[in-house]
Amino acid sequence: MKKAPVNKIIPFSNVDGPGNRTAVFFQGCTFNCLFCHNPETIRLCADCGACVPGCPAGALRVNGLGRVVWDSARCVQCDACIKACPHDASPRVTWMTVEEVMGMIRRTAPYIGGVTASGGECTLRCEFLIDLFTEVKKLGKTCLIDSNGSFDFEADPRILSVCDGVMLDVKAVEPAWNDTLISYPRDLVLRNLDYLIKTGKLAEARTVIFPDRDRENEETVRYTARRIQNSCPYKIIRYRPYGVRERYRKLLGETETGADYAERFARLAREEGAARAYVV
Amino acid sequence: MSEALNIIKDPTLTYRQELVSLARLGESTDTTLRYSDAYYAAKQKGALCDLNEGVMPFRPRYICPDYEKLFERGCAFLQLEPPRDLMEAVNVLEIFYCHVPSITTYPVYLGDLDKLLEPFVRREDPAFAKKVLRLFLRNIDRVQTDSFVHADIGPEDTVTGRMLLELTEEMQLAIPNLTLRYDPDRTSDDFALACVRCMLKTAKPSFANHRMFVREWGERYAIASCYNGLTVGGGGYTLPRMRLYECSLDADSPDDFITRVLPGYIDLQLEYMDKRVRFIVEESSFFKSNFLVTEGFVSQENFIGMFGVVGLAECCNHLMGITDRKKGFGMDPEATALGRRIMDVIERRVSEHTAPYCGAFGHHYRLHAQVGIDTDGMDDSPGTRIPIGAEPTMLEQLEVNEQFHPYFPTGTGDIFKFEETYLKTPEAILQIIKGSLANGLRYFSGYLENNDVVRVTGYLVKKSEIEKLRQKKQSLNQVTLFGMGAQDGAHALDRRIQHHEESAGQ
Ligand code: SF4
Ligand code: SF4
Numbered sequence: 001m002k003k004a005p006v007n008k009i010i011p012f013s014n015v016d017g018p019g020n021r022t023a024v025f026f027q028g029c030t031f032n033c034l035f036c037h038n039p040e041t042i043r044l045c046a047d048c049g050a051c052v053p054g055c056p057a058g059a060l061r062v063n064g065l066g067r068v069v070w071d072s073a074r075c076v077q078c079d080a081c082i083k084a085c086p087h088d089a090s091p092r093v094t095w096m097t098v099e100e101v102m103g104m105i106r107r108t109a110p111y112i113g114g115v116t117a118s119g120g121e122c123t124l125r126c127e128f129l130i131d132l133f134t135e136v137k138k139l140g141k142t143c144l145i146d147s148n149g150s151f152d153f154e155a156d157p158r159i160l161s162v163c164d165g166v167m168l169d170v171k172a173v174e175p176a177w178n179d180t181l182i183s184y185p186r187d188l189v190l191r192n193l194d195y196l197i198k199t200g201k202l203a204e205a206r207t208v209i210f211p212d213r214d215r216e217n218e219e220t221v222r223y224t225a226r227r228i229q230n231s232c233p234y235k236i237i238r239y240r241p242y243g244v245r246e247r248y249r250k251l252l253g254e255t256e257t258g259a260d261y262a263e264r265f266a267r268l269a270r271e272e273g274a275a276r277a278y279v280v
Numbered sequence: 281m282s283e284a285l286n287i288i289k290d291p292t293l294t295y296r297q298e299l300v301s302l303a304r305l306g307e308s309t310d311t312t313l314r315y316s317d318a319y320y321a322a323k324q325k326g327a328l329c330d331l332n333e334g335v336m337p338f339r340p341r342y343i344c345p346d347y348e349k350l351f352e353r354g355c356a357f358l359q360l361e362p363p364r365d366l367m368e369a370v371n372v373l374e375i376f377y378c379h380v381p382s383i384t385t386y387p388v389y390l391g392d393l394d395k396l397l398e399p400f401v402r403r404e405d406p407a408f409a410k411k412v413l414r415l416f417l418r419n420i421d422r423v424q425t426d427s428f429v430h431a432d433i434g435p436e437d438t439v440t441g442r443m444l445l446e447l448t449e450e451m452q453l454a455i456p457n458l459t460l461r462y463d464p465d466r467t468s469d470d471f472a473l474a475c476v477r478c479m480l481k482t483a484k485p486s487f488a489n490h491r492m493f494v495r496e497w498g499e500r501y502a503i504a505s506c507y508n509g510l511t512v513g514g515g516g517y518t519l520p521r522m523r524l525y526e527c528s529l530d531a532d533s534p535d536d537f538i539t540r541v542l543p544g545y546i547d548l549q550l551e552y553m554d555k556r557v558r559f560i561v562e563e564s565s566f567f568k569s570n571f572l573v574t575e576g577f578v579s580q581e582n583f584i585g586m587f588g589v590v591g592l593a594e595c596c597n598h599l600m601g602i603t604d605r606k607k608g609f610g611m612d613p614e615a616t617a618l619g620r621r622i623m624d625v626i627e628r629r630v631s632e633h634t635a636p637y638c639g640a641f642g643h644h645y646r647l648h649a650q651v652g653i654d655t656d657g658m659d660d661s662p663g664t665r666i667p668i669g670a671e672p673t674m675l676e677q678l679e680v681n682e683q684f685h686p687y688f689p690t691g692t693g694d695i696f697k698f699e700e701t702y703l704k705t706p707e708a709i710l711q712i713i714k715g716s717l718a719n720g721l722r723y724f725s726g727y728l729e730n731n732d733v734v735r736v737t738g739y740l741v742k743k744s745e746i747e748k749l750r751q752k753k754q755s756l757n758q759v760t761l762f763g764m765g766a767q768d769g770a771h772a773l774d775r776r777i778q779h780h781e782e783s784a785g786q
Binding site: 014021107110111113 | 673674675678679701702705707708709711712714715716718719778
């Protein structure tokens with residue numbers, strides 16, 4: 001039975017694609033973005049045990065096999081464990097089967113337009129996603145993927161065949177800025193951008209705007225806008241320091257991007273032809 | 281100080297509010313209607329409650345006149361001809377409303393306003409029509425000064441319906457309460473979305489499950505007062521309520537409650553209702569001489585008695601020894617199942633009772649999930665709602681509601697408070713509404729946190745008006761006082777907010 005590590009399932013979400021959607025967040029990411037505001041979703045738990053003593057609710061323990069196990073019934077969601085974790089991981093992850101995830105989706109199905117797989121990076125669970133989406137499709141619901149673009153959609157087209165679209169992050173175009181921010185080769189992301197546009201599967205593109213980074217922001221937005229044109233909405237996201245790791249907050253700033261500043265780049269995007277650019 | 285003097289000296293009461301309070305006081309001096317000792321004992325204990333309906337019911341509690349008839353035939357008593365244009369139509373309604381009695385003294389049902397006015401609106405220049413409707417709504421807000429005044433629209437999209445929504449948004453008034461009768465086959469998504477946007481900004485309209493109401497009442501049903509299902513050309517005689525938590529205090533166990541305590545209280549409330557209904561029909565002059573009856577705007581056969589319950593959650597939690605509300609009714613499947621068992625008993629026993637003067641409804645009363653009153657505090661949550669502060673996720677809350685709403689043809693509902701981002705995604709809310717109504721939800725209300733007009737338990741108030749009362753100033757709306765009581769006693773405005781949950785990766 002295929003299992004995947006699920007960080008959480010949000011039954012009703014209005015920010016993970018159009019309408020009301022059930023969002024499944026998978027644990028583990030291919031990137032390590034400096035500005036990640038959920039860094040606890042980046043890696044899988046290493047069972048180091050560092051978070052166990054600090055749990056005020058007795059929801060964490062090390063079992064006989066040396067594994068850290070989490071008791072969801074006891075957990076009071078205080079987040080002490082994820083703050084204590086030195087590995088950008090979380091002990092509050094459940095390995096679930098497709099059927100278990102579908103258990104929740106069958107309940108939410110009457111109230112939603114579809115399901116969004118997010119993360120972490122959900123395409124790390126490609127095989128699981130294919131099975132999951134195949135089941136979701138049987139309920140007549142749409143399936144969207146929220147991706148950082150590190151999966152080669154062209155090389156393995158199976159996943160696109162069962163999903164309605166991909167919401168793609170275009171984080172940084174300029175190579176040096178990309179290296180600082182993401183530490184991952186950008187070329188695949190940009191190839192995916194083009195491929196998704198070509199196949200009509202780009203549901204949304206997103207770019208985070210950083211305070212006082214005129215050149216970097218501009219380069220990313222201009223490039224992306226020129227590519228996507230009117231093919232999909234372009235979400236211009238304001239950087240917010242909440243949840244960002246302290247060492248990176250120093251580099252990126254302690255203040256959030258101002259609405260006016262972000263609006264400048266949405267305007268730029270629209271000028272470049274991305275008619276559906278908007279700030280969130 | 282005598283009670284009358286108290287009323288007369290109270291600086292926060294308007295003249296009309298004083299008048300109503302004094303009339304209530306006068307009514308309470310009569311002793312004609314007597315009930316059994318057991319009834320008075322139950323009332324004393326707080327297990328049964330008459331909702332301050334008054335000892336001498338001199339009119340039915342809720343009256344839903346047939347306004348279509350008014351427009352067809354006019355009204356002889358009020359010397360009104362059938363209206364020929366929009367100005368006349370609005371004028372006829374404004375006059376007529378002032379003569380429709382109710383428990384609050386204000387009309388609790390204003391009609392299907394869009395359907396009534398559509399032929400007239402369509403014949404006018406749109407800007408002029410909108411101006412007339414604006415003055416009409418202003419008249420209602422300032423003259424019918426009570427939040428239980430209620431108008432219906434839908435299910436179809438109309439020019440008038442659209443204008444009413446636009447004006448509702450522009451004017452930000454608490455009165456009238458408004459319901460969209462929603463039918464997925466007849467209400468376009470576009471119109472429904474306009475209603476969602478308006479609801480977020482003004483806390484109205486609410487969404488009524490049109491198919492469900494039509495199944496129970498036929499096409500000509502009214503949503504009146506808070507969310508009360510009734511028949512057009514009829515209404516509700518009386519609405520007392522069982523306070524289920526207080527009832528449960530007599531029981532040793534869930535079984536003892538269901539087999540011994542509950543039936544006893546049900547019968548006492550039925551006895552009380554029978555007496556009152558008989559009195560209204562046989563003794564009071566309303567059904568003999570009021571022009572609404574003599575001219576056929578309502579007929580006695582179309583009235584029904586409303587059997588109210590409140591506090592099911594607290595009742596179940598008490599019977600199961602659950603002290604943490606967050607782990608009780610609504611969250612704990614056993615407590616919720618006990619709730620269904622209790623409702624099954626109530627439903628069956630009430631439907632086996634032959635009720636006087638309920639001819640159009642098989643001679644039976646129908647159930648009502650009473651919405652609570654300002655003095656209930658935290659003891660009894662409205663109807664079958666999950667207590668404020670103990671609400672689970674919206675999904676779970678809907679799933680629980682869907683199990684209980686079908687029990688209540690004369691009304692129930694739940695309220696959801698949304699966070700700002702939903703303004704940008706009304707289609708997300710519409711999907712939720714569609715799903716829940718298809719699954720058996722009867723009535724859906726929502727509003728946005730931080731609004732001035734908010735829905736308290738079933739009615740609307742302005743938070744700014746509550747502030748006026750706190751500063752010992754008068755509020756024109758006589759319901760503002762209830763809103764203040766519910767905010768203070770039951771924390772009714774602190775319900776859980778549906779958040780746009782943050783997504784995990786930026
Ligand atoms: S959030 Fe973590 S630390 Fe807090 S109670 Fe839950 S498991 Fe324990
Ligand atoms: S969650 Fe982090 S701190 Fe806790 S055991 Fe796993 S790796 Fe260690």
